[in-house]
Amino acid sequence: MGIKKVGLNRNIQPQSLTEKIFFLDFMKGLRTTIKHLFKKVITVDFPFELVEPAPRFRGIHGLRNVDGTEKDDFQAWVKKLKIKPPEMGETRCIACKFCQAACPVPEIFVIKADKLDVPEDHPHHGLKVMTQFDMDLSKCMFCGLCTLACPTICIIHTDVYDLSAYTRRGCVLDKETLSKIADDFVARRGKEKYDEKSQWPDWQKIWDDADKARAKAWDNNPPKLGPNYADQQ
Amino acid sequence: MSWITLDKINELKEKFEFIQINENEKGFHSVELPKENLKQFLRFLKDDPDYSFKMFIDWTIIDHGAKAEPRFQGVLILFSPEYKERIIIKTWATDETLPTLTDIWPGAKWAEREAWDMFGIKFDGHKNLVRMFLWETYPYHPLRKDFPLKGHQEVELPSLNEKERMDQLEGLQNYSRMHTALPTLEDLEITQKKRMPNKKSQVVLNWGPLHPGTHGTIWFLFDMESEYVQDCDIIIGQLHRGVEKIAENLNVQQILPYTDRMDYIASMNENHSVCVAAEKLLGIHEKIPPKAKYIRTMLAELSRINSHLLWLGTYALDLGALTMFLYTFREREKIMDIFEGITGARFTINYFRVGGVYADLPYGALDAIEHFIKDFPTRLSDYENLLTRNRIWLKRNVDVGVITEQDVYDYGLTGAVARAAGVPYDLRIIDKYDAYSEVEFDVPVGEKGDSYDRYLVRIEEMKQSSRIVQQCIDKLRKMSKNDPFFFEPEDKKMKITIDGRGTKLFKGEVYAGADNPRGELGVYIYMPKDGIKPYRFRLRSGAFYNLQIFPKLMIGRPIADAITILSTIDPVVGETDR
Numbered sequence: 001m002g003i004k005k006v007g008l009n010r011n012i013q014p015q016s017l018t019e020k021i022f023f024l025d026f027m028k029g030l031r032t033t034i035k036h037l038f039k040k041v042i043t044v045d046f047p048f049e050l051v052e053p054a055p056r057f058r059g060i061h062g063l064r065n066v067d068g069t070e071k072d073d074f075q076a077w078v079k080k081l082k083i084k085p086p087e088m089g090e091t092r093c094i095a096c097k098f099c100q101a102a103c104p105v106p107e108i109f110v111i112k113a114d115k116l117d118v119p120e121d122h123p124h125h126g127l128k129v130m131t132q133f134d135m136d137l138s139k140c141m142f143c144g145l146c147t148l149a150c151p152t153i154c155i156i157h158t159d160v161y162d163l164s165a166y167t168r169r170g171c172v173l174d175k176e177t178l179s180k181i182a183d184d185f186v187a188r189r190g191k192e193k194y195d196e197k198s199q200w201p202d203w204q205k206i207w208d209d210a211d212k213a214r215a216k217a218w219d220n221n222p223p224k225l226g227p228n229y230a231d232q233q
Numbered sequence: 234m235s236w237i238t239l240d241k242i243n244e245l246k247e248k249f250e251f252i253q254i255n256e257n258e259k260g261f262h263s264v265e266l267p268k269e270n271l272k273q274f275l276r277f278l279k280d281d282p283d284y285s286f287k288m289f290i291d292w293t294i295i296d297h298g299a300k301a302e303p304r305f306q307g308v309l310i311l312f313s314p315e316y317k318e319r320i321i322i323k324t325w326a327t328d329e330t331l332p333t334l335t336d337i338w339p340g341a342k343w344a345e346r347e348a349w350d351m352f353g354i355k356f357d358g359h360k361n362l363v364r365m366f367l368w369e370t371y372p373y374h375p376l377r378k379d380f381p382l383k384g385h386q387e388v389e390l391p392s393l394n395e396k397e398r399m400d401q402l403e404g405l406q407n408y409s410r411m412h413t414a415l416p417t418l419e420d421l422e423i424t425q426k427k428r429m430p431n432k433k434s435q436v437v438l439n440w441g442p443l444h445p446g447t448h449g450t451i452w453f454l455f456d457m458e459s460e461y462v463q464d465c466d467i468i469i470g471q472l473h474r475g476v477e478k479i480a481e482n483l484n485v486q487q488i489l490p491y492t493d494r495m496d497y498i499a500s501m502n503e504n505h506s507v508c509v510a511a512e513k514l515l516g517i518h519e520k521i522p523p524k525a526k527y528i529r530t531m532l533a534e535l536s537r538i539n540s541h542l543l544w545l546g547t548y549a550l551d552l553g554a555l556t557m558f559l560y561t562f563r564e565r566e567k568i569m570d571i572f573e574g575i576t577g578a579r580f581t582i583n584y585f586r587v588g589g590v591y592a593d594l595p596y597g598a599l600d601a602i603e604h605f606i607k608d609f610p611t612r613l614s615d616y617e618n619l620l621t622r623n624r625i626w627l628k629r630n631v632d633v634g635v636i637t638e639q640d641v642y643d644y645g646l647t648g649a650v651a652r653a654a655g656v657p658y659d660l661r662i663i664d665k666y667d668a669y670s671e672v673e674f675d676v677p678v679g680e681k682g683d684s685y686d687r688y689l690v691r692i693e694e695m696k697q698s699s700r701i702v703q704q705c706i707d708k709l710r711k712m713s714k715n716d717p718f719f720f721e722p723e724d725k726k727m728k729i730t731i732d733g734r735g736t737k738l739f740k741g742e743v744y745a746g747a748d749n750p751r752g753e754l755g756v757y758i759y760m761p762k763d764g765i766k767p768y769r770f771r772l773r774s775g776a777f778y779n780l781q782i783f784p785k786l787m788i789g790r791p792i793a794d795a796i797t798i799l800s801t802i803d804p805v806v807g808e809t810d811r
């Protein structure tokens with residue numbers, strides 16, 4: 001660890017007379033730019049060509065449904081919060097509001113759970129279901145804290161980044177929309193991102209290395225992905 | 234640790250009876266004294282060879298609440314370049330006034346204006362005590378504890394409210410019709426007049442706030458005699474969002490995404506500062522798992538390269554070299570891809586946490602980084618071929634905006650600006666936070682402190698950063714995938730979570746930070762008792778203090794140099810305004 005001195009006359013020589021007369025500095029620059037003239041195009045032709053976001057990409061939120069890949073303690077959480085045990089295809093949300101508590105801008109969320117209106121002898125008597133889940137994503141900063149707080153891995157970030165709308169109302173997503181976004185995302189990319197317990201596995205890749213558009217942005221010479229650590233496969 | 238020792242403070246006590254020592258169990262000792270004796274004491278600290286606290290770091294206020302008497306306390310942080318030590322000096326602002334320090338450190342000028350703006354503290358002897366960020370006719374002082382977080386909503390602004398086919402959309406999380414005060418054109422005119430009360434010559438040129446050359450929203454006033462600048466002032470605050478106020482109402486993990494939005498070009502480093510400071514307050518910085526330390530060091534350096542690439546591209550673009558801009562953005566794209574893959578975001582990253590990082594590296598991350606680092610030196614030499622010895626480049630940069638060593642100390646300049654002036658001030662070496670004590674690198678220092686030196690220093694920093702990144706990769710490769718990446722406290726009293734819920738800070742105070750691409754972002758946290766929300770959360774922005782030297786450098790220079798000087802100081806408005 002030391003100190004390295006830089007400066008004109010220290011590590012950079014001033015221009016010599018020959019350089020000045022023959023414009024060698026410009027020649028050197030031109031050589032660099034001309035070299036680049038013969039390289040392949042590196043710009044991605046958006047929107048005709050799209051780079052697929054990384055699996056971890058923090059895009060628009062989604063609410064996952066029960067699909068058999070819940071965490072082991074999912075049933076315990078459902079019981080604890082007195083939620084009607086969800087069937088396949090119903091939302092995983094147990095209305096615990098942990099996401100709202102973790103969020104720096106809690107006004108984003110409107111979460112409500114209502115008691116089921118069933119007779120007393122019904123097995124679901126006294127249990128609740130989540131009935132409202134609105135998110136105003138125009139206030140969201142996509143920081144990811146809510147997804148880390150969710151005990152059931154219900155609220156997730158998807159790879160959708162297009163949230164344009166004509167009115168502000170268009171940025172308020174309700175629970176049906178959010179569920180649809182998540183279902184669509186999990187069907188498309190779930191295998192890349194989650195293991196069979198909905199956790200992030202250690203084989204989750206930094207990005208899909210077969211993506212042609214991303215390879216272009218890497219000078220048509222993308223890195224070959226391999227394990228990080230000594231004991232990783 | 235780079236802090237004054239208790240012995241040395243005790244010696245001070247022998248000399249000056251009026252000082253009172255606040256011992257801190259984490260080692261961040263401070264001294265307290267009455268404001269009448271402040272200046273005498275500071276002059277001694279500055280000039281005495283045994284102390285020589287020459288360098289100004291920060292000067293701010295704590296509001297102890299409307300009921301406290303006295304209510305406001307001034308907090309001064311100084312650094313001694315000889316002994317590599319810091320000290321905190323506190324003094325009570327009775328009658329809401331404090332003596333000005335501008336005659337000891339000219340750099341206190343903006344700090345005092347900020348204190349006036351945010352807390353309403355007057356400084357006796359300050360030459361032109363005007364507001365820093367807000368406009369002159371604004372009636373409140375927002376960082377006072379009795380100012381509500383949402384402000385006083387008193388202007389009706391129906392246009393903000395949404396209408397669809399002339400219907401009011403009720404509910405639906407719509408905005409309220411009332412808005413906090415906004416400046417009108419007259420207000421801005423008054424502000425401008427107050428900032429530059431005496432015109433020296435015929436023309437006052439307004440540059441910015443919306444000019445591509447100002448790299449954001451800075452409003453410059455140049456008082457010009459033909460092409461030469463006689464006087465200059467800067468109006469900032471167009472991007473002021475009150476991050477400190479917001480931070481005082483959140484837990485520490487929730488603050489991190491807000492710091493992303495300060496220096497949005499190097500958001501990784503902004504997060505780093507807050508993490509380091511909070512960890513030091515909790516006393517866990519040494520215990521962070523090595524994996525997290527190396528990941529953080531590696532990514533912080535990549536982020537430095539990323540930031541310097543943007544600086545180089547826009548700087549060259551401003552001086553007329555468009556090609557550079559295209560080349561550096563090509564390399565930035567790769568770093569952003571790496572960030573996106575590892576953290577989930579390209580720009581506003583929020584990956585570091587107090588206690589580590591929020592997730593382990595994904596498969597292939599180290600390969601991607603290594604691939605980039607291997608390729609980077611050839612790219613860098615391309616840039617140097619284009620610029621370093623180009624005659625136009627030399628003409629525009631050499632001997633422009635010379636900063637001396639004295640300026641560095643007086644104005645509290647940090648980062649590449651200080652190093653180019655020959656001061657090897659680098660927190661990575663002084664504080665040795667995270668894994669910086671275990672990696673090899675050199676600190677580049679310049680000779681003259683002109684724009685050209687600042688250019689060379691930053692180019693060299695990129696080379697050194699890639700060296701650090703390579704060493705971190707080698708270290709990380711040897712680790713196991715099961716190694717922890719987040720700190721698990723053994724202490725029952727301590728609670729730290731990745732998502733931030735319930736994360737507690739301990740009683741005490743701390744000043745720490747990280748060396749960011751734009752200078753030292755220091756974080757001062759003051760906690761009168763254990764709690765979740767920081768009581769006072771001060772962000773000492775490197776870009777803010779670095780920008781302060783700009784008017785001094787501009788005086789007597791032609792207007793065309795404004796571009797060069799501003800680019801090589803390299804402020805980012807998100808951070809200067811906070």
Ligand code: SF4
Nearest residue numbers: 103140141143144146
């Ligand atoms: S991403 Fe962040 S800001 Fe957005 S809802 Fe989640 S926690 Fe809130």
Ligand code: SF4
Nearest residue numbers: 093094096097099150
């Ligand atoms: S944290 Fe998850 S389960 Fe709880 S309310 Fe939010 S989305 Fe639903």
